[in-house]
Amino acid sequence: MTETYLYSHYHDLPLSASFYPGIDRQKGVTLIYFHGGGLIYGDRDDLPTPYIQLLNDQGYHLLTVDYPLMPEASLDSIMDSLNTAISWFNAEYNGTLGLASADYCLFGRSAGAYLSLFLAHQQLDLSLKGVISFYGYDKLDYPAFNQPSTYYKKYPAVPFMTVHQLSQGKPRAQASINERFPIYLSYRQTGQWVKQLIGKKTVTDFSLSNSDLRALPPTFLAASHDDQDVPFEISNKMAQLIPSAYFYQVSQLPHDFDADPKNPLGQAAYRELIHWLDQLH
Secondary structure (H helix, E strand, O other), rough: OOOEEEEEEEEEEEEEEEEOOOOOOOOOOOEEOOOOHHHHHHHOOOOOOHHHHHHHHHHOOOEEEEEOOOOOHHHHHHHHHHHHHHHHHHHHOOOOOOOOOOOEEEEEEHHHHHHHHHHHHOOOOOOOEEEEEOOOOOOOOOHHOOOOOHHHHHHHOOOOOHHHOOOOOOOOOOEEHHHHHHHHHHHHOOOOHHHHHHOOOOHHHHHHOOHHOOOOOOOEEEEEOOOOOOOOHHHHHHHHHHEEEEHHHHHHHHOOOOOOOOOHHHHHHHHHHHHHHHHHO
């Protein structure tokens, strides 16, 4: 049974976490999960149920976490909120969640994987056992993120007023892809996505260096050779620099190759992830 907890607020916006306990709370590592969506849309419970069930059945707990979305919140605010979520877990793993161990991995898909990698670099926490990056990225200065995207320019252009109307309002932690994808699409069509993310800061402020990657804990990477959104070469480079990296690769599949849990290749990725997690003990 899923449990829901309030871990913080961003201004007046409640920030919650969903907890999916494994089969035995006295054993197992917790995966703290951050969703994708270009930091603009998505929600904390977007991981398909069959994958959650598979992880739980193998003894792994899952904590899925809200964060305030762009453009109503800054990237700084997103990072601060997720650091608060990690601190909440460290304080509440036993008394509130009933877990015997504070051991955890940071887990994300796409933008959530970027957040996981960046926050893992910031953590000086012996309870952090690993990072799980499904089609993520380590920094924001890649040309693919800062130039008009050839792939996204195939879509009809999004008028500026549409973006303006969709991005006005109170901060939020959940938004459907149908509602907010036009914002992301416009940013990628015009090469403005990173500029909108970082505001007055620089890409270096929100990027990992090669030496940062070499200092990361054991990391599971998964990506498709044919990723149309985040170039495959990014995961490949990380796999070569992170000392204890395992790289799961697929071909002829899109960016979010695990979106359909009925696809055997998606299922295989999570079985391989569980095998990797088993080796962390």
